[in-house]
Amino acid sequence: MAQARTDWTRGEVEQLYRLPLMELVFRAAAVHREFHATGEVQVCTLLSIKTGRCPEDCAYCPQSAHYDTGVEVTGVLERARIVDAARAAQDAGSTRFCMGAAWRSVRDGQEFDHVLEMVREVADMGLEVCCTLGMLTDDQARRLKEAGLYAYNHNLDTSERFYGEIISTRSYQDRLDTLARVRQHDISVCCGGILGMGETEEDRIDLLHTLATQPEHPESVPINALIAVEGTPLADRSKVPFWEMARAIATARILMPRAMVRLSAGRVDLSMAEQAICFLAGANSIFAGEKLLTTENNDWDEDRAMFEILGLRPRDAFKDARPEHVPA
Ligand code: SAM
Numbered sequence: 242m243a244q245a246r247t248d249w250t251r252g253e254v255e256q257l258y259r260l261p262l263m264e265l266v267f268r269a270a271a272v273h274r275e276f277h278a279t280g281e282v283q284v285c286t287l288l289s290i291k292t293g294r295c296p297e298d299c300a301y302c303p304q305s306a307h308y309d310t311g312v313e314v315t316g317v318l319e320r321a322r323i324v325d326a327a328r329a330a331q332d333a334g335s336t337r338f339c340m341g342a343a344w345r346s347v348r349d350g351q352e353f354d355h356v357l358e359m360v361r362e363v364a365d366m367g368l369e370v371c372c373t374l375g376m377l378t379d380d381q382a383r384r385l386k387e388a389g390l391y392a393y394n395h396n397l398d399t400s401e402r403f404y405g406e407i408i409s410t411r412s413y414q415d416r417l418d419t420l421a422r423v424r425q426h427d428i429s430v431c432c433g434g435i436l437g438m439g440e441t442e443e444d445r446i447d448l449l450h451t452l453a454t455q456p457e458h459p460e461s462v463p464i465n466a467l468i469a470v471e472g473t474p475l476a477d478r479s480k481v482p483f484w485e486m487a488r489a490i491a492t493a494r495i496l497m498p499r500a501m502v503r504l505s506a507g508r509v510d511l512s513m514a515e516q517a518i519c520f521l522a523g524a525n526s527i528f529a530g531e532k533l534l535t536t537e538n539n540d541w542d543e544d545r546a547m548f549e550i551l552g553l554r555p556r557d558a559f560k561d562a563r564p565e566h567v568p569a
């Protein structure tokens with residue numbers, strides 16, 4: 242099996258991205274077959290455990306306190322709500338449960354202790370537990386790992402150049418620093434971006450290049466299409482053309498052959514045929530469940546029907562590395 246390269250040049254990434262689409266998808270499908278059981282799709286479910294009033298000004302985000310989006314604000318959810326949601330997700334066939342909090346960064350104290358407790362419980366249920374809580378210190382990453390955290394989501398979102406036009410309250414380097422801490426503590430890295438925020442093709446190529454030249458590739462790469470939410474500065478952005486999504490997915494698949502490439506936000510707007518092209522182009526993970534964090538997602542039943550028609554099957558949990566506490 243070929244090695245995964247982390248020394249891609251910008252020119253190589255650009256060349257791939259700009260291939261005639263059918264050629265690009267064909268090459269991505271070949272890489273996909275070499276590195277993965279085709280037809281196998283990881284099913285993940287999100288839960289927003291703390292919603293809204295976030296001090297950051299991410300222009301795409303309905304949870305930023307800077308914009309009036311009408312999102313329902315909550316404190317950190319209590320144990321029963323989280324455990325029930327995790328169980329429901331597991332019963333519906335999900336193998337990864339991701340808890341998201343609208344924080345700029347984690348603060349030590351009662352709330353973080355509660356999150357650690359929730360990580361422990363969800364891990365004990367046999368789910369791959371993931372969190373996305375904003376920036377982390379070294380010690381917080383260590384404590385999350387100790388509690389049984391499997392993966393951490395922290396997106397680079399776009400190119401370094403365009404980042405400053407989308408977020409002013411933190412830097413690209415802040416993101417990279419947290420990612421390095423997560424990696425240091427041997428937590429699986431989930432890192433991707435958003436298309437359709439007004440970035441150019443050059444920015445998309447730069448993002449893919451940055452992801453693929455990290456010292457180690459992220460284990461999962463979510464590719465989101467912007468969900469333009471009323472009240473955010475990006476509310477009027479037109480939808481990213483589907484073919485750009487397919488292009489980004491296929492390029493990510495070729496550049497990071499072992500990664501799980503996740504067809505993430507925006508899937509709700511895609512037809513089954515469009516989703517099929519994404520799976521062909523190397524996407525092998527989705528978010529399932531009626532909601533992402535605050536926005537609507539595809540119906541469980543529709544997803545089940547799609548799996549049936551396309552001959553897809555859910556991937557087992559912990560296929561890459563099973564922690565000691567989880568029986569085989
Ligand atoms: N506050 C934490 C952070 O920023 O890392 C965690 C939650 S944040 C909502 C997680 C990710 O959701 C963001 O990095 C962004 O990529 C994605 N996201 C947020 N709003 C989105 C939108 N409207 N459309 C697409 N993706 C979005």
Ligand code: DTB
Pocket residue numbers: 287303339341373394396433434463464465468505506532533534535536537
């Ligand atoms: C990711 O890349 N996409 C997910 C997850 N990681 C946390 C979040 C999408 C959020 C879409 C907007 C919302 O539902 O609030």
Ligand code: SF4
Pocket residue numbers: 295296297298299302303304305306342343344345375
């Ligand atoms: Fe806050 Fe995360 Fe939303 Fe940015 S993306 S406003 S950090 S919740």
